[in-house]
Amino acid sequence: MTEGLLLVISGPSGVGKGTLCKALRQALPELGYSISATTRPPRPGEQNGVEYLFLSREDFAAKIEKDEFLEWALVYGNYYGTPRAPVERDLRRGKDVILEIDMQGARQIKERFPEGVFVYLLTPSLEEQRRRIEKRGTENTASILDRLGKVQEELKHINWYDYVIVNDKIAAGVDKLKSIITAEKSRVTRNRKWLDKLVKASKGEKN
């Protein structure tokens, strides 16, 4: 069986990763995904096991020890990680998986899954970026400036991503992600196995 496609979505805080990924999963309900684990406290309305798996620092550390994360990172003082087992199981079963992961984590995933597809989301402009972070209203000014600085830093390092999407309108973003999935499945490099079979079969054919 052909392995599933691993699609990793990154982008600066406030770019709308979560909203876009949710919309994509609605458009492609067969898509596997992983609920990240985190030690950060839930925001109002967030439920354990829905937005995140909320773990204590002790539990998180134990899982790191047991190598139960595909990647993990310390971001703004909190730990975030992607449980390994469900992702690897889905891929093995031929199910495509989408992961929403920051740049640090995406980099770790790339080392384990060089054949993954890495997409970086951008807002139309950094001004827009700043407005979105401010609008969310849960951050203080220092934290906002800290994050904008991080965006500038990240932009310098996105060259190892495969795709960049300006996340303007949700529908357009979903369309682009769907196109990327479709296109990637048609890549010669992802079809070598059965193509080799076809070559062998055609050699055996009696003309």
Added chain:
Amino acid sequence: MTEGLLLVISGPSGVGKGTLCKALRQALPELGYSISATTRPPRPGEQNGVEYLFLSREDFAAKIEKDEFLEWALVYGNYYGTPRAPVERDLRRGKDVILEIDMQGARQIKERFPEGVFVYLLTPSLEEQRRRIEKRGTENTASILDRLGKVQEELKHINWYDYVIVNDKIAAGVDKLKSIITAEKSRVTRNRKWLDKLVKASKGEKN
């Protein structure tokens, strides 16, 4: 201005390249294309300047001399070539261009345009392949066997293509080609110029 995307479609004789490309051009009327020149005689119903530019061997040779072809090849005793000027003009103007070219020619194009997107079409099976060639009814048996042998040979050399599409249903094929165009336009490597600008602009921003 961003250069247009050059999409090159190859595939064995009888795979339905022409039909698929025509359907894609109907779906994307803004797509540029090139009418190939050939020295082969027109088939019934083919018009000069529509399916092909039908040239005498003398005229074709003169155009080769003047480097007026993007690629040219000798296939089954006839010359085929892609006029250079209209393609280069479209690309410069930011217009995407689709070319329907055999493997020999595609290889030449790849040398001039390594940033082109190369797609190889396959029929669901070689049996199907044989049926399609026979159905067209314009070939004798020797020529059919010759072409099937060529398919086997080509299959061994498609690794330098970017994409492979099994050309089963036209609508699905068009959808895949559209997805490939959309995805390619989102590639980080094709967006370096404005991304670099964004990095510079964000540095100049007053926080």
